[in-house]
Amino acid sequence: MRLIFITLLALIIATAVGLGATWMTATRGTDLGTLTIGAWTARPKTGTADVDPYSRASIARSGELPVGTGDGIAFSATKDDHNRPLDGRCDVVVSGVTPAARFWTLTLYDQKGHLVANSLQRYGFTSQEIIRGADGAFEIRVASRSRAGNWLPTGGIERYALMLRLYDTPVGVATRTQRDAPMPSITTVGCP
Amino acid sequence: MIRLLFTIIAGVLLGGIVHLVSVLALPRIATQDAYSRLTPMTKLNAVTPLPLADPNNAPMPFMDPAFAIAICRYDLSGGSIKLTVPVSQAYTSVSFYTRNEVAYYAINDRSAGRKVIELDLMTEAQHSELPEDEDVTAADRLIIDSPSSTGLIVLKALAPEPGLMPQAQASLAASSCKLQTEAPAKQAEAPRGKR
Numbered sequence: 001m002r003l004i005f006i007t008l009l010a011l012i013i014a015t016a017v018g019l020g021a022t023w024m025t026a027t028r029g030t031d032l033g034t035l036t037i038g039a040w041t042a043r044p045k046t047g048t049a050d051v052d053p054y055s056r057a058s059i060a061r062s063g064e065l066p067v068g069t070g071d072g073i074a075f076s077a078t079k080d081d082h083n084r085p086l087d088g089r090c091d092v093v094v095s096g097v098t099p100a101a102r103f104w105t106l107t108l109y110d111q112k113g114h115l116v117a118n119s120l121q122r123y124g125f126t127s128q129e130i131i132r133g134a135d136g137a138f139e140i141r142v143a144s145r146s147r148a149g150n151w152l153p154t155g156g157i158e159r160y161a162l163m164l165r166l167y168d169t170p171v172g173v174a175t176r177t178q179r180d181a182p183m184p185s186i187t188t189v190g191c192p
Numbered sequence: 193m194i195r196l197l198f199t200i201i202a203g204v205l206l207g208g209i210v211h212l213v214s215v216l217a218l219p220r221i222a223t224q225d226a227y228s229r230l231t232p233m234t235k236l237n238a239v240t241p242l243p244l245a246d247p248n249n250a251p252m253p254f255m256d257p258a259f260a261i262a263i264c265r266y267d268l269s270g271g272s273i274k275l276t277v278p279v280s281q282a283y284t285s286v287s288f289y290t291r292n293e294v295a296y297y298a299i300n301d302r303s304a305g306r307k308v309i310e311l312d313l314m315t316e317a318q319h320s321e322l323p324e325d326e327d328v329t330a331a332d333r334l335i336i337d338s339p340s341s342t343g344l345i346v347l348k349a350l351a352p353e354p355g356l357m358p359q360a361q362a363s364l365a366a367s368s369c370k371l372q373t374e375a376p377a378k379q380a381e382a383p384r385g386k387r
Contacts, residue, residue, distance in 0.1 A: 010206060
């Protein structure tokens, strides 16, 4: 009787620990092979044949298709430069320059990876449609209410993610630091 | 007490094994992965344009709304695939994924270096069966080896401004993805692009 109880307990713990850890790593991701520059993170290896098992599991779970390495690289950010979660009710400024790339796109998603509905039907910017300053730097205002210049609407949702995709770019598996890839800064400038 | 402690340690160790096995098994058992999502809405061995991503209905999460996207879902068991994609004005790329969404190859219009991206996709077995005595014409066509017999080819054309989306879609509509029934003749292995 005691032996059965103990075996059963061990098996229950094993299932809970094992599946719990898998669920955690598949939803939140791991730090395996990540490239972090400022608030932005990318996983350059997900676009290659030697993608790690954890990234494969999270890709299979979410149902997305990773950007192939010969195509480009995707950086995502869910927090600003001061580690504050991106809040759709606040004004957030994305400014600066981007790494060398033929094109880039910046897109706003909710936490499940859906686009956020808005009356302008604007879900992001491409490098070509952005308004830049004389020095080539740009400033995008991510806010729920209309703003002058490059306004990216948030629809007032609480948490969102920004994704910066670089296409036809030297940034990739060999990139390590900000110097190789100058990423734009993300700053929360005001909350109502 | 000792026995209970031992049970917990054994449970945690066993849990580690459960974790590793389930992480490795997840890509195979997932039912909502990209391939499964796209299967009902795409044709086999033909190019199917995907609807534009919008908030209420997107075939996959984290799709780039600036791109027109078309899918060729392939099955190489009947022969190799010949893919031709005309290059759009701004940026065109072709990415290859296995059945389990491993991006094993991707090429863009600049690395293809011509107006039409032309590729032959085959399994390694089919590639090794190709006649070798054919005269080697220089970098005429790329041959890609697929690690799995089924998978996805994703064709993307960028619309740098929303108004250019119809043009991007039109250039993808002119692309083709066909099963080659007879053995392809006169081919040469071209230098591979970025992996």
